[in-house]
Amino acid sequence: MVGLPARGKTYISQKVCRYLTWLSIKTKVFNVGNYRRKLHGANMPHTFFDPHNCIGEQHRREAAAAAMEDMIRWFNEEQGVVAIYDATNSTIARRKWLHESLSKQDIKVLFIESICQDESLIIANIKEVKLSSPDYANVDPEDAAIDFRARIDHYKEQYETITEENYTYIKLINVGSQTIINMIQVYLESRIVYYLMNLHIAPRKIYFSRHGESQFNVQGKIGGDSFLSPRGELYAAKLPGLISDNLGGKPLTVWTSTMNRTIQTAAGLPYPKMQWKALDELDSGLCDGMTYEEIEQKYPEDYANRDEDKFNYRYRGGESYRDVVLRLEPIIMELERHENILIVGHQAILRCIYAYFMNYDQDDLPYLKIPLHTVIEFTPKAYGCEEKRYKVDIEAVDTHRPKPVKAKAVVKPTATGVPNKPKSVPGASGEIVKDPVSILPLKNHKDKEIPNGTAINGTTNGINGSHSHTNGVTPEAAIAGLHLSDPPKARERLIPSTTKV
């Protein structure tokens, strides 16, 4: 990262980390402020950050070096893929040190600079985030604000915005109202850049609701495309009142899947609606329309495999949770861009989206509780989301299956009893499929170039028209016209370096 204190660097670091981790890309944030506090203590006055304070300068350099050392160790010993170096990195000399140290290790560097000239945003950031930092524990908020402003002034004295033409960077000006990108070369960089271009901090609400109870829910069957049960219809009738009581007259867009039960649930909502194929329920393939008991009887190996690793288990002829995360990526991009949204969706789909916002890992994601006849409201905040649940008083079946206590033996499914189905091959379906290559073409794609104009991962979103782009790199080229010809080692490891504002 690059930027003065209070410019949202830590917020951006956390968002990127959550997004990439959700996509199964091993990512970690290295916050230099944390190293500084550990090495030299918290509660340092602003004079510690004065560039003319030689001891302060030396201590800050030590903290930066310790974070760098840990980060390189993490790459080498823990197979990290993306590290986010969250610090100010506000001088050309500091960035040169970073770039040289990392290039020596075959690690690519993407600088993300956050520039903010909007004084009200800076004040809001100081109030909301900085004054609750461990640096100001037990300090009077007014004194803390004065000290923090003095700290910013010390950084301003030496601040040099990125102009290094040979570096890969993105400059975000006033929270994305203008974006400048330079030398974006590889796929992963382009995904990060595109993600950053979609972020905004306008206050908003995101609502989730499963469809009302369906006829298949009542029969204990999974999948299918049934309509609502009578109780589900009652829920659909109550939903508009619940939402409008909550939101007032503010604008809202409703997203549904293309399936009968979500469309029927949303029918009475007086807001613009969009149907997304990507929001359709996890495809349970040959098990579609069966009860769990029937699946256990007919495909016992599959049943055991699913219990063993529910995130990676792919139904015969269907999908795994991992597959669903991949197809939901464009939904996440759109969700980040939009203001108030209500998604009327399905259990597995909402689990994946919920896990993205609330940072759940892959083991827990498939077991998250998203009950029927309940609206979940998220209010995005500085470092996460505030959640409220509204349970509507209409009975519904409970479709949640708890995580099994004891893992069962993992076995390869055979073709036994499956009509017209060849014997399963590794990576096909009916088994646990962990290969993350399907998420991003990081490996094994050495010789392939993605041609210009090709949508990646099914993403066909346009670019937000409010951004301006310079340096001759069009957003389309940055997103789609990527060359994957870099040495594999360099391609697999990438650091957005972070600065503290």
Ligand code: SIN
């Ligand atoms: C800090 O010590 O809080 C940040 C260090 C820096 O990057 O300047």
